Amino acid sequence: MKCDVAVIGSGPAGMAASESASLAGASVCLIEREERMGGVLKQCVHDGFGLFRFGEKLTGPEYAWRYAQKVRALPVDFMGSTYLKTVKKRETSFLLELVNSTHGVFSLEARTLVTAMGCRERTDRQIFLHGERPAGVFTAGQAQHFINIRGLMPGRRCVILGSGDIGLIMARRLTLEGAEVEGVYEVGERCSGLPRNVAQCLEDYDIPLHLRSTVRTIHGRERVEAVTVAQLDEEGHPLNGTERRIECDALILSVGLIPENDLLAPLEPEMDPVTRGPVVDQWGQTSVPGLFSCGNALQVYDLVDHVSESGHRAGKAAALLAEQSLATRAPRIPIHAQDFASYIVPQLLQCPSSEMVSMAFRPKTPIEKASLRIVQDGQDLVCQTLHWLRPAEMQNLPLDLSQANPQGPGLEFHLEQVMP
Amino acid sequence: MTKTITCIVCPRGCPLQLSDAQGQVCVTGNGCKRGEAYGKQEAIHPLRTLTTTVCTDSKEWPRLPVRLSQDIPLEQVFAYMKALDEIVARGCWAPGDVVAQNLLDAGVDVVATGELVYGS
Ligand SMILES: Cc1cc2nc3c(=O)[nH]c(=O)nc-3n(C[C@H](O)[C@H](O)[C@H](O)COP(=O)(O)OP(=O)(O)OC[C@H]3O[C@@H](n4cnc5c(N)ncnc54)[C@H](O)[C@@H]3O)c2cc1C
Ligand code: SF4
Numbered sequence: 001m002k003c004d005v006a007v008i009g010s011g012p013a014g015m016a017a018s019e020s021a022s023l024a025g026a027s028v029c030l031i032e033r034e035e036r037m038g039g040v041l042k043q044c045v046h047d048g049f050g051l052f053r054f055g056e057k058l059t060g061p062e063y064a065w066r067y068a069q070k071v072r073a074l075p076v077d078f079m080g081s082t083y084l085k086t087v088k089k090r091e092t093s094f095l096l097e098l099v100n101s102t103h104g105v106f107s108l109e110a111r112t113l114v115t116a117m118g119c120r121e122r123t124d125r126q127i128f129l130h131g132e133r134p135a136g137v138f139t140a141g142q143a144q145h146f147i148n149i150r151g152l153m154p155g156r157r158c159v160i161l162g163s164g165d166i167g168l169i170m171a172r173r174l175t176l177e178g179a180e181v182e183g184v185y186e187v188g189e190r191c192s193g194l195p196r197n198v199a200q201c202l203e204d205y206d207i208p209l210h211l212r213s214t215v216r217t218i219h220g221r222e223r224v225e226a227v228t229v230a231q232l233d234e235e236g237h238p239l240n241g242t243e244r245r246i247e248c249d250a251l252i253l254s255v256g257l258i259p260e261n262d263l264l265a266p267l268e269p270e271m272d273p274v275t276r277g278p279v280v281d282q283w284g285q286t287s288v289p290g291l292f293s294c295g296n297a298l299q300v301y302d303l304v305d306h307v308s309e310s311g312h313r314a315g316k317a318a319a320l321l322a323e324q325s326l327a328t329r330a331p332r333i334p335i336h337a338q339d340f341a342s343y344i345v346p347q348l349l350q351c352p353s354s355e356m357v358s359m360a361f362r363p364k365t366p367i368e369k370a371s372l373r374i375v376q377d378g379q380d381l382v383c384q385t386l387h388w389l390r391p392a393e394m395q396n397l398p399l400d401l402s403q404a405n406p407q408g409p410g411l412e413f414h415l416e417q418v419m420p
Numbered sequence: 421m422t423k424t425i426t427c428i429v430c431p432r433g434c435p436l437q438l439s440d441a442q443g444q445v446c447v448t449g450n451g452c453k454r455g456e457a458y459g460k461q462e463a464i465h466p467l468r469t470l471t472t473t474v475c476t477d478s479k480e481w482p483r484l485p486v487r488l489s490q491d492i493p494l495e496q497v498f499a500y501m502k503a504l505d506e507i508v509a510r511g512c513w514a515p516g517d518v519v520a521q522n523l524l525d526a527g528v529d530v531v532a533t534g535e536l537v538y539g540s
Contacts, residue, residue, distance in 0.1 A: 036535075042534070045471050045472065045473055045485040045533065045534075046471050047469055047471050047487065048431070051430055051431070057469070058533075059471050059485060059487060059534075060485075061485045061515065061533045061535070062515045062534075065514070065534070065535055068535075147473075148473055148483060148485065149481075149483060150482065150483070151473070151482040176472060176498075176501055177472075177501075178501075194431055194433055195433035195435075196426055196427070196428040196430075196431060196433040198426065199425065199428050199433070200428045200468070204468070204494060303431060393431070393432075
């Protein structure tokens with residue numbers, strides 16, 4: 001089988017990429033390991049999606065459905081229940097090895113490849129916890145899948161470790177479904193989820209949030225019976241005498257997301273150690289010509305609206321490149337994050353860049369007033385003042401970088417604190 | 421008396437100051453108009469959007485995601501959850517379909533937010 005553009009993953013990123021690639025005239029195959037399109041949105045039954053894209057507060061399933069309808073109306077070849085096993089790069093194409101129950105193992109040759117495989121959750125194996133590994137320890141996403149898709153309760157009395165948004169959303173969801181949530185424990189000094197989720201998921205239901213606290217030990221052999229929590233000092237060491245045993249039957253982890261890119265390893269794209277996604281230009285093209293990345297596989301987004309945007313950009317560029325109307329070897333200059341910016345995406349600028357470049361970044365610490373400057377060779381290309389930046393909130397700004405010199409040195413992305 | 425709350429209308433989550441000025445609620449700190457309306461409502465009677473799932477008669481997809489047709493009083497959330505427990509959504513559904521009407525006799529409908537297609 002052959003196509004112009006293969007898209008892996010049918011979450012919001014993959015659906016947007018398929019739509020744009022198809023509208024740009026490419027033949028598109030959309031590969032999804034689950035039966036249905038929509039990715040993780042199918043289980044996010046709460047609302048707050050699509051405020052920017054559709055101007056409405058939609059739930060995850062509604063947002064997914066709107067995009068799925070657009071994709072279904074186009075000649076996109078959707079292959080559900082199909083798993084991507086391996087990818088190989090050929091001279092001018094990619095060879096994908098796929099597996100499903102109809103065809104067994106089969107191959108697909110695509111001129112360009114858009115990877116939109118989302119992210120996976122960090123598990124208890126990646127954080128340090130004492131004790132056994134009994135049943136009853138779930139990631140927040142697993143708990144969400146159990147309740148919202150399968151209709152099963154992960155526990156009756158739960159402790160949540162980590163204050164990411166999915167954990168906060170699950171605190172409310174578990175409470176609504178009749179479970180008791182004893183509290184949310186966060187190692188850091190700040191909640192990592194959005195303030196609105198603290199308000200509507202915890203405060204509305206009187207669920208306490210314990211900062212600088214953690215779960216030390218899990219008790220129970222077959223099933224979780226209790227956990228021991230403790231407060232932490234400035235250095236993150238447990239404070240003597242603060243240990244407390246809490247009887248519970250489930251521990252829910254909301255300790256971070258990791259972009260899913262393991263399958264790309266053989267292609268050796270350059271990776272960003274901070275985002276844990278590939279290094280890309282403003283179109284989402286990686287260091288491997290013809291390989292694009294978008295959505296949570298590229299960087300962990302907080303808003304699905306921005307995920308869709310990144311998919312649209314990658315899908316369109318992949319279609320144009322498949323037709324050879326986008327020069328593969330257009331000059332690209334690096335962009336470096338400096339000062340208070342913990343990272344930026346894209347890390348490369350393809351020149352000339354006549355369209356506005358959407359730049360995503362997070363500050364390292366909360367900043368009340370910040371100045372953002374993009375500098376090339378001592379010259380300011382962009383200079384802006386920003387207010388109320390928080391690490392939990394990704395900034396996504398359209399910036400004019402048309403004045404960048406393709407022959408010049410790399411761009412410096414400065415984020416500095418300004419005294420208000 | 422001043423009270424600070426977080427606006428939940430959009431992801432910006434502005435801190436709103438609610439103060440009482442001669443019997444009128446005065447809202448400051450809002451980044452846009454919707455925040456003012458939210459702050460005023462919150463001072464009088466907090467309302468929330470309820471989204472959840474209901475039971476289906478499908479073995480493959482046992483839950484259908486739903487929302488209520490209008491915001492409900494925060495203190496009645498559990499009463500609505502209980503009423504929603506009684507519902508079984510039979511057959512196929514698309515977002516926007518009304519699954520049940522007039523919950524708790526309060527004129528509130530249950531609307532599907534997800535798709536349920538048999539044999540797909
Ligand atoms: C558990 C969880 C809950 C979340 N809740 C929220 C929320 O409440 N609000 C919010 O704004 N954001 C939430 N997010 C963030 C959310 O993931 C993004 O907003 C958005 O859904 C990401 O879209 P995506 O298309 O990049 O990835 P996904 O939606 O994760 O889609 C990736 C798709 O790729 C498929 N796939 C992966 N590997 C392969 C393979 N090898 N072969 C074939 N198919 C493959 C997967 O099955 C999946 O369908 C949540 C994330 C997670 C993990
Ligand atoms: S006041 Fe406006 S901008 Fe601020 S959180 Fe509320 S809706 Fe959003």
